[in-house]
Amino acid sequence: MAAEMAMVKPISKFSRTTTPRLGNPRVASYNVKFSTITMSAATTTTKPSKKGAKQGIKETLLTPRFYTTDFDEMERLFNTEINDKLNQSEFEALLQEFKTDYNQTHFVRNKEFKEAADKLEGPIRQIFVEFLERSCTAEFSGFLLYKELGRRLKKTNPVVAEIFSLMSRDEARHAGFLNKGLSDFNLALDLGFLTKARKYTFFKPKFIFYATYLSEKIGYWRYITIYRHLKANPEYQLYPIFKYFENWCQDENRHGDFFSALMKAQPQFLNDWKAKLWARFFCLSVYVTMYLNDCQRTAFYEGIGLNTKEFDMHVIIETNRTTARIFPAVLDVENPEFKRKLDRMVEINQKLLAVGDTQDIPLVKNLKRIPLIAALASELLAAYLMPPIESGSVDFAEFEPQLVY
Numbered sequence: 001m002a003a004e005m006a007m008v009k010p011i012s013k014f015s016r017t018t019t020p021r022l023g024n025p026r027v028a029s030y031n032v033k034f035s036t037i038t039m040s041a042a043t044t045t046t047k048p049s050k051k052g053a054k055q056g057i058k059e060t061l062l063t064p065r066f067y068t069t070d071f072d073e074m075e076r077l078f079n080t081e082i083n084d085k086l087n088q089s090e091f092e093a094l095l096q097e098f099k100t101d102y103n104q105t106h107f108v109r110n111k112e113f114k115e116a117a118d119k120l121e122g123p124i125r126q127i128f129v130e131f132l133e134r135s136c137t138a139e140f141s142g143f144l145l146y147k148e149l150g151r152r153l154k155k156t157n158p159v160v161a162e163i164f165s166l167m168s169r170d171e172a173r174h175a176g177f178l179n180k181g182l183s184d185f186n187l188a189l190d191l192g193f194l195t196k197a198r199k200y201t202f203f204k205p206k207f208i209f210y211a212t213y214l215s216e217k218i219g220y221w222r223y224i225t226i227y228r229h230l231k232a233n234p235e236y237q238l239y240p241i242f243k244y245f246e247n248w249c250q251d252e253n254r255h256g257d258f259f260s261a262l263m264k265a266q267p268q269f270l271n272d273w274k275a276k277l278w279a280r281f282f283c284l285s286v287y288v289t290m291y292l293n294d295c296q297r298t299a300f301y302e303g304i305g306l307n308t309k310e311f312d313m314h315v316i317i318e319t320n321r322t323t324a325r326i327f328p329a330v331l332d333v334e335n336p337e338f339k340r341k342l343d344r345m346v347e348i349n350q351k352l353l354a355v356g357d358t359q360d361i362p363l364v365k366n367l368k369r370i371p372l373i374a375a376l377a378s379e380l381l382a383a384y385l386m387p388p389i390e391s392g393s394v395d396f397a398e399f400e401p402q403l404v405y
Contacts, residue, residue, distance in 0.1 A: 066141045068200040069208045071152045077205060077266060078157040086265050091159045094258055098166040106247045107177045112240040117184035120238065127300045128239055129185050136178035136189050142215075142255075143171035144195065145208075163258055170251045181241055206269045209259055210282040213326070216256035218286060218319045223249035225315060229306060236305035260326045270392060276329035279392075283323065283331045284384050287316050288345060295346045296353075313339060324391035332389050341383045348376045 080086060120128060150165030179189050203211060227245035230237050237243070263269050270279075291312050294301065301308040313333075320333045332338060355368045 066194075066198045066200045067145050067208065067211075068148075068202055069145075069205050070202075071148065073205050074149060075152060075156045078153055078160050080157055083265075085267065086157070087261070088159060090261050090264075091157075091163065094254075094261060095159055095163050095166075097254060098163055098258075101166075101169075103170070103173070103247050103251060106244065107173055109177075109180060110240075113181065114184045116239045117181075123299065124238070124303055125185065127297070127303055129182065129187060130297070131300055132178050132181045132185075132241075133189065136175050136182065136191075137194070139171050139175040139178060140189075140191055140194060142212075143168050143175055145212075146171060160262075167255050167258065170255070174248065174251070177244075178241075181239075206266070206278070207282070209263050209266075209269060210278060210327075211286070213256055213259035213263065214282055214286045214319070214323065216252045216259065217322050218290065218315060219252040220249045220256060221315045221318045221322070223252065225311065225318075226304065226306075230304065233305050236303075238303060242304070256322075263326060270326070270328050276388070276390075279327040279329050280331055280384060280388050283320065283327070284380065287319075287331070287333065288342065288380065288383075290315070291342050292346060292349050295349075309339075309343070324389065326392050328390070328392040329388045330391050331383070332386055335386065338383060338386065341379050345376060345379050348372055348379065352376070 077083065078086065080088065117125075117128075146164045146168035150161050150163075150168055153161035153164065175191065179191065182188050223245040226242055227249070230242050269275055291309075294308050294312050298308040301311055316333050320330050324330045352369060352372050355365055355372070358365065358368075360368070
């Protein structure tokens with residue numbers, strides 16, 4: 001996604017009704033050997049395979065990660081015998097939603113996929129490959145976490161356990177669909193290798209709730225925004241996977257609603273001053289990570305006719321409004337100063353990347369990074385300390401997915 005992309009002219013302003021202009025992309029087949037991609041946290045080595053070279057993918061702090069948690073604490077939190085705050089009727093209603101499995105027959109491919117992939121060449125082809133790689137990794141990460149939670153909670157709370165298992169079904173379906181998309185480009189992620197070789201980041205349960213809720217809701221707003229934009233501007237529909245985003249994003253929405261119910265069942269995670277500080281911290285972490293990541297890959301968004309920063313701010317604002325329904329405090333992301341701080345972080349991050357690309361010895365690189373890291377930390381702290389918006393209520397309406405869509 002970081003590659004230069006000159007085939008498509010980006011729109012100057014993001015909106016649902018703007019109709020961007022598209023140049024005439026060159027159409028040609030692009031033949032490569034089939035390769036299996038492996039990803040690890042510490043290496044980018046290349047190994048031979050029967051069908052081609054195994055390609056390593058360089059990781060950074062912004063790469064999608066795998067998570068684990070304190071499963072014993074999770075069992076205690078949702079033990080129906082010792083926790084009388086649990087609203088089992090709400091969980092049972094959510095379980096019926098997941099059992100319905102609205103997208104059971106949605107992820108069915110057709111010949112458009114391979115045909116579209118064969119028409120992509122050069123930088124734009126690599127852009128889509130990286131998009132599929134990162135998205136598949138993120139979905140597979142969710143699958144692993146939800147699957148283990150479903151297994152561990154079976155005895156203490158079978159209803160919650162089954163919901164986690166059904167969410168792992170959704171994530172596995174998404175990851176498989178994305179990995180199948182990589183096959184259109186003669187590639188495939190080695191998911192078995194990922195499971196064993198990736199480093200796992202530990203989060204306490206309450207942090208899992210904050211981070212995963214935000215991840216699911218921001219995923220919803222990203223997917224539905226891209227879907228609506230491409231529906232209004234079909235000339236930018238370069239690859240058919242985006243046509244599936246309307247139904248796909250409802251899985252993300254349901255997952256987020258479930259985590260909202262989990263937090264309501266644990267009001268201690270929402271109703272004190274520490275909860276407000278942590279809520280703002282995770283909002284900032286998720287928003288900044290997305291903004292920096294996407295600004296490194298503007299070619300992808302330009303390729304589908306979006307202005308990267310305007311798209312991101314739209315997603316951040318909508319996610320923040322949704323999050324304000326449950327989090328006790330959120331950031332004031334609609335204050336123009338917030339975006340100015342994000343843009344300054346992008347400039348600093350670009351300088352950090354440039355230092356990494358120099359031929360200097362490691363000691364010199366690290367010395368050059370020190371003032372930049374300090375400047376980035378200063379911007380992050382300033383954004384965190386901006387006056388927040390008091391929000392949230394554990395008494396808001398029962399599960400109502402139609403409110404968002």
